[in-house]
Amino acid sequence: MRLFILVILLGLGQIAFSQDSIKIAVTPPKYSHSLSFSVENGIMLGNGTEFSDQIVNSSYYNGIDFRYGWSKNDPEDTYNRVYRYPTIGIGYYSSTFHNANIGKPNALYFFFVMPVRFEGTKRWTGSYTGAFGLSYNFNPYNEVNNPTNVFIGSYRNCYLNLGFALNYHMSSRLTAFGSVGYKHFSNGSFKQPNYGINLFPLSVGLHYKLSGKTLPVPETAMPAYISHDQFNFMVAVGSKNYVAGDPNYLKITFGLNYLRAFSYKYKMGIGMDLFYSASSDLRNHSLQSDFSRSVSYALVGSWEWSITKVIYVPIGLGYYLHHNIENGEEENYYERVGLRFRLADHYNVGVTIKAHGGSADYFEWTFAYTFHKDPNKYR
Numbered sequence: 001m002r003l004f005i006l007v008i009l010l011g012l013g014q015i016a017f018s019q020d021s022i023k024i025a026v027t028p029p030k031y032s033h034s035l036s037f038s039v040e041n042g043i044m045l046g047n048g049t050e051f052s053d054q055i056v057n058s059s060y061y062n063g064i065d066f067r068y069g070w071s072k073n074d075p076e077d078t079y080n081r082v083y084r085y086p087t088i089g090i091g092y093y094s095s096t097f098h099n100a101n102i103g104k105p106n107a108l109y110f111f112f113v114m115p116v117r118f119e120g121t122k123r124w125t126g127s128y129t130g131a132f133g134l135s136y137n138f139n140p141y142n143e144v145n146n147p148t149n150v151f152i153g154s155y156r157n158c159y160l161n162l163g164f165a166l167n168y169h170m171s172s173r174l175t176a177f178g179s180v181g182y183k184h185f186s187n188g189s190f191k192q193p194n195y196g197i198n199l200f201p202l203s204v205g206l207h208y209k210l211s212g213k214t215l216p217v218p219e220t221a222m223p224a225y226i227s228h229d230q231f232n233f234m235v236a237v238g239s240k241n242y243v244a245g246d247p248n249y250l251k252i253t254f255g256l257n258y259l260r261a262f263s264y265k266y267k268m269g270i271g272m273d274l275f276y277s278a279s280s281d282l283r284n285h286s287l288q289s290d291f292s293r294s295v296s297y298a299l300v301g302s303w304e305w306s307i308t309k310v311i312y313v314p315i316g317l318g319y320y321l322h323h324n325i326e327n328g329e330e331e332n333y334y335e336r337v338g339l340r341f342r343l344a345d346h347y348n349v350g351v352t353i354k355a356h357g358g359s360a361d362y363f364e365w366t367f368a369y370t371f372h373k374d375p376n377k378y379r
Contacts, residue, residue: 029073034087036067038205045198052150055101061199063095067111075218078378079308082264085215087113091131101149102139105185107159109133112307118217123169131161132339135185141193153191153244160184172214175207188353188363192244230259230372236364240328250278251362257302267304273318277327284326296323309378310342314352331356346370
C-alpha cells in the first residue's frame, strides 16, 4: 500500500513538473525581434550653384537598407500603449550616386518605427519612421582634387532619415512595404563646404518578424498623466569650420530651461542659452569687448518628444538677445533638434544640431542634468 501511494505521489509530481515545464516553454519572450531589407532610389536636390547642378545632372542615386529591430511584448508597457507597439533598433545603409565626385556613402544609425494604429490582424497598415546616425565614405570637397563637390567637405557626416510607409501583411511574420521619405547628410559645419545632400527617396522592401505572435490591443485605460515641472541644465561642446581649408574652432553651449511635462509624449517650456565661440578676435574686428565678440545669448522655447522613457528628441527655437554674425550666427534666430538618452533618472547625454534658417551652425555634443520628481508610474 505504501509503495502504491509513493508511486501515485511520484506520478502527480511528474505531471506537475511537466505542466510547469510547459508553462515555462510557452511563456512569451520579453522582446520580439525583426529584420527588414529595402531598396530605394529618388531625387537629389541641388543648391542653386552651377557645380551642384552639374553633379545632380550627372548622378543617379540608389541605395539599400538593412535593419534589425526589437519591440516589447508587454501589452501593459507604457510606451507600447502610447505608440502602439513601436520598434526601435539599429540599421546599415549603403548608397551610390554613380558619381566619383560624391563617393559611395554608407551609414550606421539608430531608428524607430511607430504604427499609425494598433495593427492587430489588419492586412493594410501605415507607420512612420525616423533614423539618426553616422555616415561615411564620401569623397569630400578638395580645392585641387575635387572642387566640384560643393555639397560636403568631410568624409564622415551625420545621417538623418524621416519617412512614412504603407504596409501589406502577407502573414503574421512577413510584411511587404513601400515608403516615401527624406534623407539628409551634413557635417554640422565641421568642415566647409557644408550645403548638405538632400534626397527624397522611394523605397520598397520586406519586413520579417522572428516571432509571429500577434499582440493584443490593450483593453484597460491608460492611467491619467500627472503633470509636473522640470529644470534642465546642459553643457555642450563642438567644433566649427568657418572657411574651407582653415582650422576648426571650439564652440560651447550653456543652457538652462524650465519644462512642464504635460503628457507621456511631450514637455514644453522656455529658457536661456549662452554660446561661446573661440578665437572670435580673428573674425570680428569691431570695437566690441572681447567678451561681447566671443559670447552670444538668447531666449529659447523648448519642446521634448519622448520616444521611450529613456530616449527623447529635444527641439528648440531660439531668438538672440545678442549675437555675432562673424561667429556664424547669421540670423536673429536659430533652431535645434537631435537625440538624447537618459543614463539615469537625472543624467542625459546626446547630440543636437544647431542651425540658422536650415544652415548648420555646429553639432552640440551634450551632457545634461534634470531636476525633477516625476510622480507617474511607468511599466
